[in-house]
Amino acid sequence: MSGPERERDDDSRDGETPEESRLHQIEDSIEDAAEELVEGFEEAVDRVLPPHLRARAWARRRRSTHVLWQAGVLLIGFGLVLAGVAMLVLPGPGWATIILGFIVLASEYAWARRLLEPVRRWARRAAEAALDPRVRKRNIALASAVIVTAAVGIAWYVVAYGLTLQPITGLLPG
Numbered sequence: 001m002s003g004p005e006r007e008r009d010d011d012s013r014d015g016e017t018p019e020e021s022r023l024h025q026i027e028d029s030i031e032d033a034a035e036e037l038v039e040g041f042e043e044a045v046d047r048v049l050p051p052h053l054r055a056r057a058w059a060r061r062r063r064s065t066h067v068l069w070q071a072g073v074l075l076i077g078f079g080l081v082l083a084g085v086a087m088l089v090l091p092g093p094g095w096a097t098i099i100l101g102f103i104v105l106a107s108e109y110a111w112a113r114r115l116l117e118p119v120r121r122w123a124r125r126a127a128e129a130a131l132d133p134r135v136r137k138r139n140i141a142l143a144s145a146v147i148v149t150a151a152v153g154i155a156w157y158v159v160a161y162g163l164t165l166q167p168i169t170g171l172l173p174g
Contacts, residue, residue, distance in 0.1 A: 056107075070108050077105035077112070 016024070049057060059069035080101030087094035099119055105112035129135050161167050 073104060073108045077101050080104060 059065040084097030
């Protein structure tokens with residue numbers, strides 16, 4: 001069958017009336033238009049988003065890639081948290097790494113966002129305090145006093161002992 005014969009056959013499928021057949025054609029065209037709209041929206045989003053958010057949007061389109069994405073975020077986040085815990089006793093920025101791990105986890109998991117909320121509140125209060133003119137003047141005065149005291153101490157040491165570490169190494173055991 002070709003052309004009009006096929007259309008007539010499609011129009012009268014399963015004993016439908018012409019009105020029902022027309023309704024099915026309209027529904028199909030609406031579905032096609034909706035699919036085109038979604039694809040166009042996804043392409044527009046991909047052009048606007050930065051690369052890391054574009055990758056996340058791509059991963060969320062399919063269940064399998066979304067699960068893999070979440071597993072990757074979980075592994076990286078917990079890896080950073082564990083490395084930060086290790087850095088609490090070893091050299092390194094322990095607390096900063098722990099917080100970074102929770103920031104990574106919070107990008108996908110609500111429970112990590114809730115755990116991170118007190119840290120965010122503390123950071124906001126610290127930022128507000130740092131911008132307070134009285135606190136800034138006090139901090140500058142304290143920092144100046146520490147720097148002057150250290151400079152005086154170093155100058156005294158150099159005048160008294162010269163550029164040698166002998167007095168300090170004599171205090172160390174062994």
